[in-house]
Amino acid sequence: MKILPCSPSYVYKRFKDILVKGETSSVRLFFAIISMFTAIDMFSTELIDHEYLVISKLADLRLWGTLFLVYSIALMYGVLTRSYSNLLLLLEGVNGAALWVALAVSVTVIDGAPDGTMGAALVSMWLLIKYPTHWEYDDES
């Protein structure tokens, strides 16, 4: 174990290994939690928060909340059962990336600049790219 990994090549190789081959379970679990919160907020909010202003014009906020809820449940299911399938790829990969990108674009349009949701959108897209059925390996290999 290196306490001070001073070599740039070592750091590059380690980060690349983690990004390409790293286990995604805990990231997906955290995304399940944050998406559950987002879904609850979309269902419970009486005054439309400015973050949701643009997406609420595209569709009812309850529909967005339902999609976030489905995404969260799919993630939980995928992590807790270690299941990989094309249906889950659609529900947790494509659906998740689309939802977070939509929310990030909504916030960017309203605020005039991106915020933390853009980070979530990028990570959800990375999770989609890394989904095991795409790259023909999984977390256990």
Add this chain to the structure above:
Amino acid sequence: MEDKSRRRTDVPYLQQLSNTLVDGDASLTVLLAGFGLILWAGFGIFMFTGDLDAYPKMFPFGNGAFWATNYIVCGIAMWWLVAAQFPPLGSLLVGSWVCIIWSWSALARMTATATYQTGNATSLIYILVGLLIIHRSARR
């Protein structure tokens, strides 16, 4: 073409949850959490978002530059932890730092701007990441 669809039900759900949180590899999570902090601070600095203006109002000290620097240093510290494979003392310090800052942020947001949901959820996630980092120090 090989069918990659499969299901593993031989491990109970709670055991799998424990495996993921307690025994799983947190490197990717911490790496991405650090990336998120640096990205967020970068947006705040270069694109003049309202986030950095809101921070001095929530906390009793420090201006926007102070909090942007705090986030960047914290993000780099997370990357260092990942590169160094979670050294015990470093994990304890960085994890505690993350937990304290984000617990404070969550409380400040909830009392000041209760409707800013994703901020609260983000705070909760970073508290969990902080606890995860602290746990990695205890495991060693």
